[in-house]
Amino acid sequence: MARGVPGFVRIGAALAGCALVAACTPDPAPPATPTPAPPSTTSATPSATPTETDIERQQRLDFEAAENAYRASISEQDRLARLGTATATPELKRTSADEYLKFALAGLEEFEDAGWRSQGDSTIVGVSRRGWQGRRIGLTACEDGSSIKIRDKSGRDVTPDVGRKFVQDLTVSRFGDLWKVSDIKSKPVNDFKGAPCGS
Amino acid sequence: MRFMRFALAWIVAVLVVVVSPPTSSADPRGRCNLRTGTCQVASERKARLPAKELENGTRQTYRRSSARSDPDAERAEFDARMKAYADGRDRYYACVQASMAVSAGPQTLCSPGPPPPDDVFLQGRGFNGVGGGPAAPLITPGQAGAIAVARLRLPTVAPGIGPSPDLNRWNMAAVGYPLWLWADGPTQVGPVSDSVAGLSVSLQAKVSSLTFRMGDGTVVTCQGDGDEWTKSVEPGAKAPTCGHTYTKASLPKGTYTVTALTNWAVTWTANGQSGVINVPAVQTTELPVGELQVLVR
Secondary structure (H helix, E strand, C coil), X not given: CCCCHHHHHHHHHHHHHHHHCCCCCCCCCCCCCCCCCCCCCCCCCCCCCCCCCHHHHHHXXXXXXXXXXXXXXXXXHHHHHHXXXXXXXXXXXXXXXXXXXXXXXXXXXXHHHHCCEEECCCEEEEEEEEEECCCEEXXXXXXXXXXXXXXXXXXXXXXXXXXXXEEEEEEEEEECCEEEEEEEEEEECCCCCCCCCCC | CHHHHHHHHHHHHHHHHHHCCCCCCCCCCCEECCCCCCEXXXXXXXXXXXXXXXXXXCCCCCCCCCCCCCHHHHHHHHHHHHHHHHHHHHHHHHHHHHHCCCCCCCCCCCXXXXXXXXXXXXXXXXXXXXCCCCCCCCCCHHHHHHHHHHHCCCCCCEEEEECCHHHCCCCCEECCCCEEEEEECCCEEEEEEEEECCEEEEEEEEEEEEEEECCCCCEEEEECCECCCCCCCCCCCCCCCCEECCCCCCCCCCCEXXXXXXXXXXXXXXXXXXXXEEEEEEEEEEEXXXXXXXXXX
């Protein structure tokens, strides 16, 4: 290797370092590879890669199962809200447990006690993965209930005039072979900009 | 005069109650219903449960046997459950560790073993860590420690990789550029207290090591929680304890899936005894890595 090369490498590396942390000028040449799209943080399931390990595959399957349980629970709650009934159906118990199940039933009780029925479905804007600890998974879901109407027994529109967009931190726990949503912490939001689950 | 003062105080109290603004039903820490927009805040959570919910599997009840005939049998059952839990936990941890190795063995899933006996089991059988006597089987400090560790909710720690691709215009890490790796999040917990069957357990958790599977076939294992990269780091400086330099780009095909295994060492202390139980936690992130060409004139 020629004597001048080490100096070239050092200068090159310094320039590259500056460029990678946007710390100095002049800017170096553009990269050889095209600028990629930012990685998705929504619920798209990545396909298995040839280098996927046991743990990566297990994580992927667990996250998928947890998210499916959450979506199925919301779907069942929507169905029960349309019927105006607060029943712990097999589907609800299959997908929900502990504090989250109590919370879901309390919400449906509100409907049943008041004789309300809902029209329309919840919108899950996106679901992002927050963490995995073997028997427990953290998901963050952006939920939007803005399109849901609520009618009383006489058919009158009693939809509340309040914001109904939430960033929900969900805990999904493993019960035997089933994943069930077990807890929820909510944050009311005006929009989902900047939320990890926002599209 | 005294009566006047009393009456005035009573009137003020009534006015305070009547004219106080309603408390907001939206609490960032509460549970909010997206259909009604109402939120259940911590102080308002009701203990009652709807009658229809009181079916098998939806509510835990404490079963207490009126005539506990054989405390030795209950003790044996408890010990067996604890052993099954501990064995399953150790197998699971070993499996997780092995799965992070470059040359992983046959493709098997790491299944968490059975959970430890919960409060329903313990209270239903009158397990009592203090006092005791022939009618109340004792729980050992080690068993209480294991149960408390299983209950402990550890914070989520994300894989810290710096400098972040977000800092440059190309949103990527670069081949040949040294990356710093660390545990991004709280890396110490406690001391916190728990009570298991009447026995007080103190817990303290700390990230003891990190293992990063970088997605390019490389595995990096570091003791401790790594060193966080900051903008004050000299460009191109290598991480002192935990880092990696990619030699091949992932772009334009895609990104490298970086899997980080955080090993938490949880120390339990109960009744003068202590021990350490390791708890693994895994997170992944996607990292685009490209090549950066530098022109020399």
